[in-house]
Amino acid sequence: MSRDGDLEIVLRWDRKNAAFEIGVRFDVPADNVEEWMPPVDPIPIDLDELARLRADESAYGQALTRMVLGVESVQPFVLRALHHTEGRNRLHVRLHIAAPPRFHAIRWELLQDPRTGQTLAAQADILLSRYLSSSDWRSIPALAEHDLRALIVVAGPEFAAEETFGGRTLAPVAVADELARAREALKRIPHVRALSDGQATLDDLLAELEQGVDILYLVCHGVLVDEVPVLLLEKSDRSPDLVDGRKLEERLAELDRRPTIAMLSSCQSAAGDAQMWSQDDGALSALGPRLAKVGVAAVVAMQGNVSIDTATVFAPAFFTALADHNGRVDEAMAAGRRAIRSRPDWWVPVLFSRLRSGRTYYRPAFTEREEATWQSLKLSLSQNAITPVLGPGLAGGIIGSRQQIARNWVERWQMPISPRDQGDLAKVAQYLRVHSGAPSDVWLRVQQHLLDEMVERRTAHRGDPIWDLPDDKLKGPSPVPAILEVGRRLRRADEGDPYRVMAGLQVPIYITTNWTDLLQKALEDEGRKPVTMMFPWNKHIPTLRPRLEPTAATPLVYHLYGRLDNPASLVLSEDDYFRWITEWISARKYVPTSVKSALTTVSLLFLGYSLDDWDFRVLFHGIKSFAGSRRLEDRNHVGVQLSPQSQTIDTEAAQEYLESYFGDDKITIYWGETRTFLDELRTRKLLP
Structure with missing residues (x-):
């Protein structure tokens, strides 16, 4: 039996007190170690302070750690979990977040080890993911090990240079380049289909998903409108089609089988610092909890603008590790983060998961x-x-x-x-x-x-x-x-x-x-x-x-x-x-x-x-x-x-x-x- 530990931090929004209830559980089954900390007094999270620190990764992480893990009753508990597994086994850190969309925009991946100040998600023996759960979410069918099928969707609608979407002026999409990057990332996946050039429509996307798809790799522009993600897909004549994330959520819910993994990638189109960056500022990441709600087991998205160099390295590393680790998505996420750790935007990829063990399929x-x-x-x-x-x-x-x-x-x-x-x-x-x-x-x-x-x-x-x-x-x-x-x-x-x-x-x-x-x-x-x-x-x-x-x-x-x-x-x-x-x-x-x-x-x-x-x-x-x-x-x-x-x-x-x-x-x-x-x-x- 594995001697890995599980550290689960449950954050549930208390609207009445405008604060979070927080509970912690630490478990190492092989060592008969199990500790529970029931919810304590609600803790506030200062979104304004975090917003002021967005440009300083270290300061942001320190502030968030102080607000969450620095709570008097929480910190000793977390320290014992870190100490128990340090240098011997891995620690699966799962953040159970039940909160309004604005709190999913927090950069939880910047949480630090209270002892050393090192970022938890960047450490080799720590697997960190945002674990989503709800009593009214769709169940996820467990699939036996099989040859995976992937669908690439690259939406590159044609629009006027001055046209705005959600208050933003967006650059054209380099469809061929995006397709090439997606295919390279998915080279270990046996069966890959692609939609682009007038086929990246909502109806075409759903028609393909109805045939049974394990991995959805979606590349498009996105904007946030009143905290709701809006995707810029195509119509059949390649004109823009603004698709409300709630509509996509509704249509996916109608499918008998949803994708197991969705990777949401913003188009790399805005010039800056001598290279290309995405420019949606993390709008597509707001779609993650919505896809999880209707039964997508794991969603990888970008919680901020990401450079082309980072995205080009991260995605292949993620999918290669997914194949090497028998479909364990948390292992794949850790491998992807390690591959881009030296880059300033390493923390941008985020994993929304409903898989407690990280498995996307099982071996009979x-x-x-x-x-x-x-x-x-x-x-x-x-x-x-x-x-x-x-x-x-x-x-x-x-x-x-x-x-x-x-x-x-x-x-x-x-x-x-x-x-x-x-x-x-x-x-x-x-x-x-x-x-x-x-x-x-x-x-x-x-x-x-x-x-x-x-x-x-x-x-x-x-x-x-x-x-x-x-x-x-x-x-x-x-x-x-x-x-x-x-x-x-x-x-x-x-x-x-x-x-x-x-x-x-x-x-x-x-x-x-x-x-x-x-x-x-x-x-x-x-x-x-x-x-x-x-x-x-x-x-x-x-x-x-x-x-x-x-x-x-x-x-x-x-x-x-x-x-x-x-x-x-x-x-x-x-x-x-x-x-x-x-x-x-x-x-x-x-x-x-x-x-x-x-x-x-x-x-x-x-x-x-x-x-x-x-x-x-x-x-x-x-x-x-x-x-x-x-x-x-x-x-x-x-x-x-x-x-x-x-x-x-x-x-x-x-x-x-x-x-x-x-x-x-x-x-x-x-x-x-x-x-x-x-x-x-x-x-x-x-x-x-």
């Missing part, structure tokens, strides 16, 4: 003890000493995800639910249940949604034999016939189909929180005779007991959260989950002994879950509530994170979270798609 792998975990898993599989616990993600390729159901309902009924929670089916179903007044409405809407989904997928995949379903499978009201038919066709066409792979395990018991019988059908394909049961968490589910002890030939498939064949059995809303866990504790006598043993005496393999899903959290707490669950500590368990989506793409934090959440239970996360994990199982020949 176990978070730690990788080879040892694979070997442990091989041993458990070879002896069938494992219980598969299968979540909704295994059926995602057929019926979509629970998150998609939730978002569909929010959009259809315009529910007043925060963007952060719009993919949480339990919350959305709870809202629908309360406002409809009848639990049955929620059950029926799930069935109707899934049936509509199957019809839409048949239309979208016209000509695909997998989805060419006969009308009788879609006549409703139940979506089950269509789901099972598509599942059958997928298993026949794909030997790596998740249910086909799971049916190949010679285990006697499968636990599932899925709603379908796809697993049972896959087991029947293998000549096995599965027995289906459900946990009777409500009155609509019959109380049954297995007639025979489960075996590999007659395995038990135990549904915990209901089945589509019995819509009233489905666990959907928050109330349902609370009732389920209550019944799990009080009605434990109805859980077969074989199921209890399967959940507490062998290794558990969780597939098809996201770690923060209600399904997963409630289930695991239920497992831990069993008498004898302490025996789980004697085994290694694996959790496969499906479609990782979170505010932070951070495998180390996820592992740390899981370990703290589940205590001493030995669970290792495989960070990646379930299908990727199963393919690796097969490649490694670990399946019996």
